[in-house]
Every structure is written in structure tokens, then in C-alpha cells.
Amino acid sequence: MAITIKDVAKKAGVATSTVSRTLQNSPSISEKTKQNVRQVMDELGYRPNLTARGLASKTTQTIGIVLPVSEGKAFQNTFFLRMIRGISKACNEKKYMVAIASGMTEEELLESIQTMAEGGRADGFIVLYSKKDDPIIEYLHQEKLPYAMIGKPYKYENDMLYVDNDNRTAGKDATNYLLQLGHQKIAFMGEDREQMVIYERLEGYEQALKEAGLEMDPNLIIDVTLPEDQYQEKIQQLFDVADFPTGIVASDDLIALNTIYLLSNFGLKIPKDVSIISFNNSIFAEKSQPELTSVELHIDSLTAQTVSQLIGLVEKTQTLAVKTILPHQIMVRQSCQEINADS
Amino acid sequence: MAITIKDVAKKAGVATSTVSRTLQNSPSISEKTKQNVRQVMDELGYRPNLTARGLASKTTQTIGIVLPVSEGKAFQNTFFLRMIRGISKACNEKKYMVAIASGMTEEELLESIQTMAEGGRADGFIVLYSKKDDPIIEYLHQEKLPYAMIGKPYKYENDMLYVDNDNRTAGKDATNYLLQLGHQKIAFMGEDREQMVIYERLEGYEQALKEAGLEMDPNLIIDVTLPEDQYQEKIQQLFDVADFPTGIVASDDLIALNTIYLLSNFGLKIPKDVSIISFNNSIFAEKSQPELTSVELHIDSLTAQTVSQLIGLVEKTQTLAVKTILPHQIMVRQSCQEINADS
DNA sequence: ATAAATAATGCAAACGTTTGCCTTAAATAT
DNA sequence: ATATTTAAGGCAAACGTTTGCATTATTTAT
Numbered sequence: 001m002a003i004t005i006k007d008v009a010k011k012a013g014v015a016t017s018t019v020s021r022t023l024q025n026s027p028s029i030s031e032k033t034k035q036n037v038r039q040v041m042d043e044l045g046y047r048p049n050l051t052a053r054g055l056a057s058k059t060t061q062t063i064g065i066v067l068p069v070s071e072g073k074a075f076q077n078t079f080f081l082r083m084i085r086g087i088s089k090a091c092n093e094k095k096y097m098v099a100i101a102s103g104m105t106e107e108e109l110l111e112s113i114q115t116m117a118e119g120g121r122a123d124g125f126i127v128l129y130s131k132k133d134d135p136i137i138e139y140l141h142q143e144k145l146p147y148a149m150i151g152k153p154y155k156y157e158n159d160m161l162y163v164d165n166d167n168r169t170a171g172k173d174a175t176n177y178l179l180q181l182g183h184q185k186i187a188f189m190g191e192d193r194e195q196m197v198i199y200e201r202l203e204g205y206e207q208a209l210k211e212a213g214l215e216m217d218p219n220l221i222i223d224v225t226l227p228e229d230q231y232q233e234k235i236q237q238l239f240d241v242a243d244f245p246t247g248i249v250a251s252d253d254l255i256a257l258n259t260i261y262l263l264s265n266f267g268l269k270i271p272k273d274v275s276i277i278s279f280n281n282s283i284f285a286e287k288s289q290p291e292l293t294s295v296e297l298h299i300d301s302l303t304a305q306t307v308s309q310l311i312g313l314v315e316k317t318q319t320l321a322v323k324t325i326l327p328h329q330i331m332v333r334q335s336c337q338e339i340n341a342d343s
Numbered sequence: 344m345a346i347t348i349k350d351v352a353k354k355a356g357v358a359t360s361t362v363s364r365t366l367q368n369s370p371s372i373s374e375k376t377k378q379n380v381r382q383v384m385d386e387l388g389y390r391p392n393l394t395a396r397g398l399a400s401k402t403t404q405t406i407g408i409v410l411p412v413s414e415g416k417a418f419q420n421t422f423f424l425r426m427i428r429g430i431s432k433a434c435n436e437k438k439y440m441v442a443i444a445s446g447m448t449e450e451e452l453l454e455s456i457q458t459m460a461e462g463g464r465a466d467g468f469i470v471l472y473s474k475k476d477d478p479i480i481e482y483l484h485q486e487k488l489p490y491a492m493i494g495k496p497y498k499y500e501n502d503m504l505y506v507d508n509d510n511r512t513a514g515k516d517a518t519n520y521l522l523q524l525g526h527q528k529i530a531f532m533g534e535d536r537e538q539m540v541i542y543e544r545l546e547g548y549e550q551a552l553k554e555a556g557l558e559m560d561p562n563l564i565i566d567v568t569l570p571e572d573q574y575q576e577k578i579q580q581l582f583d584v585a586d587f588p589t590g591i592v593a594s595d596d597l598i599a600l601n602t603i604y605l606l607s608n609f610g611l612k613i614p615k616d617v618s619i620i621s622f623n624n625s626i627f628a629e630k631s632q633p634e635l636t637s638v639e640l641h642i643d644s645l646t647a648q649t650v651s652q653l654i655g656l657v658e659k660t661q662t663l664a665v666k667t668i669l670p671h672q673i674m675v676r677q678s679c680q681e682i683n684a685d686s
Numbered sequence: 687a688t689a690a691a692t693a694a695t696g697c698a699a700a701c702g703t704t705t706g707c708c709t710t711a712a713a714t715a716t
Numbered sequence: 717a718t719a720t721t722t723a724a725g726g727c728a729a730a731c732g733t734t735t736g737c738a739t740t741a742t743t744t745a746t
Contacts, residue, residue, distance in 0.1 A: 002461065004702055015726045020704055030724060050462035051403065052702030054394040055731045062442070062464075067428070081424045085410070088445040092455060097464060098443040099405070102431040112435060118345065119393035120732090121405075121440060254627075257600070261632045264607055284597075289575075289604045347732055358696045363734055373694060395732030398701045463702090692743070699737105704730085714721070 003046045012040040023048060054120065062097035063087075063310060064122035066113065066136060066147075068129040069106050077254065078282055079299075083128050083150065086303025094311055101125070106135055117145055123314040126306055130154060130196040148310040150302055152196045161313060163306040163324040165297045167197050170328040171204025174249050174277045174295055177330055179212050182339035183247030183275060187238060189259050190224040190251030198251045201279065205249050220245060224255060232262065239274075240266045246339055250278035253285045253294055256335070260288075275336035290334035298326050346389045355383040366391060397463065405440035406430075406653060407465035409456065409479060409490075411472040412449055420597065421625055422642075426471050426493065429646025437654055444468070449478060460488055466657040469649055473497060473539040491653040493645055495539045504656060506649045506667040508640045510540050513671040514547025517592050517620045517638055520673055522555050525682035526590030526618060530581060532602050533567040533594030541594045544622065548592050563588060567598060575605065582617075583609045589682050593621035596628045596637055599678070603631075618679035633677035641669050 009016045014037060021029045022037040029037075040046075054060045065087055067080065084100075091098050099122055103109030113136065116122040124146035127136065132154050140147045141156055148161040178186050188205050192198045202221070209216060222234050238245065244266075250256035256278035260270050268274050270290055277293045278285065285292035305324050312318030348366075352359040357380060364372045365380040372380075383389075397403045408430055410423065427441075434441050442465055446452030456479065459465040467489035470479065475497050483490045484499055491504040521529050531548050535541045545564070552559060565577050581588065587609075593599035599621035603613050611617050613633055620636045621628065628635035648667050655661030 005704095006702080016703080017705075017727075018725060021725085024704090028724065033724080047457070047461040049398075049702050050458070050464050051394055051397040052463075052731090053704075055392075055398050055733085056702075056704040058704095058731075060394065065443075067431075078421060078424070081421070081427075084424075084427070084443065085445065088410070088443055089447060092446060092451060097455075097459065098445075100408075100427065100431055100441040100443060102428065102441075103435060104432060108435060114390070115393070116440065118390040120395075121393050258631060261604070265632070287601060289601065289608065345732095349732080359733080360697075360735075361695060364695090367734090371694065376694080392732050395701090396734075398703085399732075399734040401701075401734095688746080690743100690745075692741100694739100694741075696739070697737085698735100700734085702731105706729090707727090709726075710724085712721105712723075714719105716717100716719075 002049070003044045004049065005046075008037065008040050008044060008046050011044065012037045058120070059314075060097075060121055060123050061095060062099050062122050063091060063307070063314070064099045064101045064113065064116050064125045066109070066125050066127040066129075067100065067102040068131075069103060069109055077252070079280060080128060082282075082299045083303055086300045087126060087307055089300075090304045090307035094307065096307075096311065110136060110139060113139065117143065124148070124310045126150065126310060131194060146310060146313040148306050148313070150306050152200065154196065157323075158321070160321050161306075161309055161323075163302055163309070163326065165302070165328050166325050167200035168204040168207070170279065170295050170297070171201030171249065172208040173204070173328070173330060174201075174279070175205045175208035176212075177277060177293075178247035178249065178275055178336065179208065181247070181275060181336060183245075184214065184339075185220070185243070185245040186247035186249060187220045187222065187245040188249050188251070189222050190255040191221050192223070192225050192251070194225070201249075201251055224251070235259070235262055236266070239263055239268060244268065244274070246274055247336075248274060248276040250276055253278045253280050253282045253292055256292055256294075257284055257288055260335075271335050271337040275339075277330070277336055281331050285331070285333065293333045293336045294331050296329045296331050298328070301326050345392070346387045347392065348389070351380065351383050351387055351389050354387065355380045401463070402657075403440075403464055403466050404438065405442050405465050406434060406650070406657070407442045407444045407456065407459050407468045409452070409468050409470040409472075410443065410445040411474075412446060412452055420595070421627075422623060423471060425625075425642045426646055429643050430469060430650055432643075433647045433650035437650065439650075439654065453479060453482060456482065460486065467491070467653045469493065469653060474537060489653060489656040491649050491656070493649050495543065497539060500666075501664070503664050504649075504652055504666075506645055506652070506669065508645070508671050509668050510543035511547040511550070513622065513638050513640070514544030514592065515551040516547070516671070516673060517544075517622070518548045518551035519555075520620060520636075521590035521592065521618055521679065522551065524590070524618060524679060526588075527557065527682075528563070528586070528588040529590035529592060530563045530565065530588040531592050531594070532565050533598040534564050535566070535568050535594070537568075544592075544594055567594070578602070578605055579609070582606055582611060587611065587617070589617055590679075591617060591619040593619055596621045596623050596625045596635055599635055599637075600627055600631055603678075614678050614680040618682075620673070620679055624674050628674070628676065636676045636679045637674050639672045639674050641671070644669050 005016050005019045009019045018029055019037055022034045088098050101112045101116055103112050127149045130151040130153060150163055152164050153160055153162055188202060191202055250259055256276050263274060270276055279295045281294040281296040285294035348359050348362045352362045361372055362380055365377045431441050444455045444459055446455050470492045473494040473496060493506055495507050496503055496505055531545055534545055593602055599619050606617060613619055622638045624637040624639040628637035
């Protein structure tokens with residue numbers, strides 16, 4: 001049996017409450033006593049039992065990460081891994097633990113969250129995705145559980161905690177960057193109506209074109225959810241012609257990578273023939289050839305902010321439903337250049 | 344305050360112990376009583392408090408996932424994400440929860456695991472990586488905590504539970520596949536001495552070449568941990584010449600993808616000029632152009648097996664340190680073809 | 687019908703903490 | 717010197733379960 005608070009109390013010649021308060025560094029225990037107790041703790045190798053603490057204090061010091069229902073595909077983006085890692089890191093620093101809520105179906109996921117929440121296993125939740133009519137959000141909201149979202153909420157926007165980038169502006173900035181380089185015909189690769197992030201980036205793209213006085217051409221926008229054959233056909237129609245677009249805004253680094261390969265089939269080289277900019281600034285952007293110009297979204301800050309605010313909510317030191325918008329930044333690398341530049 | 348077992352007991356007119364036993368479907372409670380109790384539970388919306396249960400039963404029904412100390416890079420492989428997802432899924436099915444242990448440094452990670460283990464927050468651990476002289480493994484082993492590894496252990500191999508593929512044979516099979524297609528000069532891309540998986544695949548590669556009576560050329564093996572410039576230089580030396588290798592075994596899909604791009608700089612096309620086979624059968628293998636021939640390692644089975652066995656260990660229904668080796672399978676797609684084939 | 691065995695349920699301690707309140711000792715004010 | 721305040725620490729209840737043992741009700745054997 002492990003060392004308990006009682007063993008410590010006995011050996012130190014104090015009451016268990018004194019040990020407990022020493023643990024919390026309570027001011028009502030004298031320094032001298034605390035030091036003594038702490039020393040005994042060290043000698044005995046005492047470690048608090050978190051379960052007992054949880055039962056007594058009704059707090060678990062753990063936050064649950066809500067992953068999207070995994071349809072395989074979306075789930076293989078390193079994005080989520082970076083999020084998990086960032087949240088872990090931030091939680092570690094605040095002495096919180098991290099649990100994962102996931103499921104193959106929405107029902108399973110909900111059940112998993114309910115078990116955690118009502119079973120007293122998590123103090124709060126961080127939702128890593130944003131979708132329309134999400135029963136998970138409904139549940140969290142109805143039960144008034146502390147939760148935060150990384151991303152832009154579809155619902156309860158003014159009534160919940162969330163941390164996000166300004167993806168509309170990011171989309172606009174990326175597009176403007178290409179416009180500045182002289183590109184006029186710019187495609188948007190990777191539309192996906194399901195994802196709020198992409199929706200906003202696309203809006204930014206459209207706005208930038210509009211402000212530049214360019215005409216919107218729906219054929220320039222390619223839906224990534226299309227069946228493979230249609231997807232490729234669209235790309236061929238768009239690029240395997242004389243007046244192909246010279247600029248591409250890709251909604252994700254991975255999409256950019258795939259696009260680059262597809263274009264090489266038509267003999268188009270990056271950035272000589274086509275400039276491409278994408279989002280996330282993932283390892284692929286750094287490591288691919290050519291290195292990708294990509295929009296950095298500061299995932300680490302995103303997660304750190306979220307954790308910090310959610311913990312504030314959990315510990316009631318903060319009660320407001322604040323929105324936090326983090327800046328983005330274009331990481332200029334090699335995949336974009338001025339139109340018709342010699343190289 | 345939430346509904347407790349007492350509320351249920353009161354309303355059902357039984358003792359709390361009866362409710363508790365109903366929860367466990369104990370045979371010493373009559374069916375009639377159980378039904379009654381269950382109905383009251385439903386009416387009241389009762390959900391057991393996992394913390395209290397944990398305290399009383401000294402079991403937490405959660406398993407901890409040990410992620411490698413994150414140096415960013417390795418951490419962006421979808422591999423880990425798939426593992427997390429698979430473990431989550433398997434745990435969900437067995438009504439276990441999942442917690443994450445991670446850290447930026449080895450000390451942090453160890454601390455995190457200790458808190459979980461000694462704080463009574465996890466019944467067992469799954470280690471997702473394998474490295475030499477790992478203090479984490481030492482700790483788990485010393486403390487005789489239930490743990491399992493996904494991968495091949497460096498130490499305590501005969502004394503611990505692990506689930507893995509036969510990566511040596513997988514490497515051999517992949518190489519043989521290329522040999523069969525008539526390739527004679529075959530490179531291995533992505534050596535990394537740190538990773539046990541890759542080490543074994545490389546051994547398999549060497550063995551296959553040896554058995555085919557081919558001479559080993561160290562220049563054919565490219566270390567992925569090399570600084571970027573040296574890495575590219577090596578590749579150029581190897582491929583930007585007349586008698587370039589016509590086959591490549593890449594230690595991971597991502598490495599294959601990168602290699603394909605680099606080769607396109609020298610005008611080499613896949614699979615026309617060079618055939619490439621890789622491992623993991625990730626989404627990149629399916630979605631890239633050309634689709635990659637890749638070795639499927641059945642990550643879902645890997646995780647499911649691990650979880651199932653670890654839970655056996657935790658619940659003491661199994662006490663043996665078994666090794667489980669799962670089969671692999673070459674998923675033939677478009678990135679390999681017979682040498683000199685017309686296409 | 688009575689004793690013995692069995693089935694069904696209840697009682698209460700235990701799990702390891704936290705925390706409100708009470709007690710004691712020391713310090714300060716009168 | 718006594719009354720009052722403050723500081724330090726102890727007592728014991730509470731958190732919501734599980735579980736060994738005792739008790740009661742029901743069968744079965746005699």
C-alpha cells in the first residue's frame with residue numbers, strides 16, 4: 001500500500017489536516033511546521049492520491065479533449081496532433097491532466113463525454129472542431145459545463161469561450177500576397193463546406209479578389225470533397241490549358257503538396273509557372289521541395305490560450321465568455337514569386 | 344448536486360449496497376430487484392461517480408498513453424494520431440478512459456507518468472515509441488506497473504508485453520517486391536538510428552539484397568536525420584547520374600512523398616523511371632499522385648491488441664508477458680512497376 | 687413442524703483526501 | 717493581571733462508492 005497522508009501525519013507528529021494544508025501551502029500553518037511536514041513527505045516519498053482528492057474537493061484537475069468523430073480522413077491531419085500536444089504542454093504546466101474523449105459515432109462521443117463529465121473525471125472540455133448543429137456542443141451548453149472551442153463556433157458565439165485565428169483575414173492576406181506579386185488569375189484549392197475554418201478562408205479569398213476589382217469565377221474554386229476522378233478532372237480543366245491560373249491559395253499544406261504534384265503532370269513547376277500559398281505552416285511546408293510559403297497560425301499559442309482560459313473558467317477566476325483572436329503570419333518561403341519573374 | 348447511489352437507494356427502497364451490486368450485475372441480487380433498481384436509475388438519470396468508485400475499488404478504468412518526448416518533428420507524423428485514435432476506440436469499447444502523458448523533456452514526461460500512476464489516475468500505460476536507455480521504461484519496469492509497448496522493446500524484451508509488426512520481414516518483403524520487378528539497384532531512404540522500427544526495416548532491406556546475391560553499397564542508404572543540405576546533396580549524388588537506382592524503399596510514406604518531389608527535379612518520374620515503396624499506408628499513400636505502393640501495418644489491430652492485452656494485465660486475467668506480432672501486407676498501387684516496362 | 691441450508695438484502699467500515707469549525711496557545715490591549 | 721484578539725493546529729464529517737460480514741427471508745431436508 002502506498003504512503004498516505006496519515007503516514008505522513010503520524011511520522012511528523014501532526015494531524016492529517018495539517019499535512020493537507022501544508023500541501024496547499026495554507027497560510028494558517030507556520031513555516032516551521034510546513035518545513036517539517038515537507039521533509040517527512042520527501043523521506044517517505046509521499047504522493048497525493050488524486051482520486052481521493054478529487055472526491056473530497058469535487059475537482060479533478062483534468063481537462064478533456066474532444067476530438068471530432070473520426071471519419072478517418074480528416075483525422076490524419078497533423079493539425080490535431082499538434083493541438084493535442086499543445087494542450088498537453090499547457091496543461092502540464094498548470095498541473096492539469098489531459099484525457100481524450102473520442103468516438104466512432106456521434107452517440108459514442110457524446111456518451112464518452114457524459115461519462116467523463118458526470119462521472120467526475122474532467123473539469124472542463126476543449127472542443128477541437130466546429131461543425132453545424134453539433135449535439136456535443138448542445139450537450140455541453142445545456143449542462144453548463146465549462147468548455148472552450150478552438151475554432152469559430154457556429155452557434156452560441158457570444159455565449160461561449162473560444163480561441164481562433166481570424167481566418168477570413170488570413171484568407172484575404174494570403175490572396176493579397178499573390179495579388180501583390182502580380183498574379184491576377186488565382187485559384188482556391190480545397191473548399192470544404194463542412195469546415196468553418198475553410199469557409200472563412202474562402203470568404204477572405206473572395207473579398208480580396210473583389211477589392212482588387214477582379215471578377216469572381218466559380219471555376220477557380222475547387223472542392224476537395226469531390227470524388228477523386230472529378231477532382232482531377234476539374235484541375236485538369238483549370239490548369240492544362242493556355243491561360244492557367246498563376247496563383248493558388250490552398251486551404252492546407254497537404255492540399256498544396258498534392259496540388260503541386262498534380263500540376264507537375266502538366267509540366268507546371270512551382271514557383272516558376274505557378275505560385276502557391278497555403279495554411280498551417282506544418283512540417284510539410286518546411287520540408288517539402290520547394291519549401292512552401294504558408295500561413296502560420298500559432299497553434300501553440302492557440303492551445304496555450306485556450307487551456308489558460310478554460311482553466312480560468314473551471315476555477316471560477318474568470319466567468320466571462322471571451323473570444324480570443326490570435327494573429328497569423330505569412331511565412332515566406334519558396335513557393336511564390338512575382339509573376340513572369342526570371343528565375 | 345448530482346444524483347448519487349443514495350438517492351437511487353432511497354427511491355427504490357433498498358440499501359446502497361444493493362444499488363451498487365445492481366450496477367455490477369451481481370448474481371446475489373434477484374432479477375426482480377435489479378430491474379426495479381435499474382428503472383429508478385433511469386428515472387433519476389443516475390450516473391456513477393467514477394472518482395468515488397475509483398477510491399473505493401482502487402481501480403480507475405483508465406489507461407495512459409505515453410507519447411514520446413516531442414521534438415516537434417517526429418511528432419508531426421500522423422502515425423501517433425492514428426495510434427491515439429485506435430487506442431481510444433478500443434478503450435471506449437471496453438469502457439475504459441484514455442489519458443495522455445506527455446512532456447517537453449524526459450523529466451517532465453516522467454513526472455507526468457508518476458503523477459498519474461502514483462496518484463491513482465491510470466491503471467496501466469501504453470508506450471508508443473521505443474528508444475534506447477529509456478528512463479520511462481526503467482521506471483515502469485521498476486515499479487512493476489502494468490504497461491505495454493507498441494513497437495519492439497530495446498530492453499526487457501522477454502519480460503514485457505508488446506505488440507508489433509515484424510518490421511524486419513516487412514523491410515525484406517518490400518525490398519523483395521522491388522527485386523521481383525527486376526530492380527537491381529535499390530536505395531533505402533530514411534535511415535534513423537534512433538528508431539527501432541526503421542532499424543529493423545533496414546535490416547530486412549539488407550538481408551533481402553544479400554539473399555539476392557547483390558552487393559551492399561552504403562551509399563544507397565540515406566540518413567534522414569542529416570542536415571537538409573547534406574541530405575539533398577546525397578540524393579543528388581545518387582540520382583542525378585546516369586546509373587541511378589531504379590528502386591527505392593522509403594521508411595515512411597512521408598519520406599517517399601518528399602523523395603518523389605526531389606527526384607522530379609532531376610526529371611525522374613515515378614514509376615516510369617524509379618519505383619518506390621514505403622511503409623504505413625497512410626492517407627498520403629492513398630491520396631498522393633501517383634498513389635503509393637505502401638506496406639499496411641494494421642495500426643487499428645496493433646492498438647486493439649495492445650489495449651486488450653494491457654487490460655488483461657491490469658485486471659489480472661492475464662499475467663504473462665506475451666509478444667504479439669501482427670502481419671503486414673503490401674498494398675500495391677501505382678508507384679512501382681517492372682523495370683523497363685513500357686508505360 | 688423443525689432444523690439446516692440457501693438466497694437475498696442490509697449494515698457499516700473503508701478508500702485518502704479536504705475543510706468548516708473548535709480548541710489551545712500565544713500575543714496584544716486594557 | 718485580566719480580557720480580548722490572533723495565530724496555529726486538531727477533530728471529525730463529508731465526498732460517493734465498494735465490499736466483507738451479518739441478518740433476514742425463503743427453501744429444502746428431516
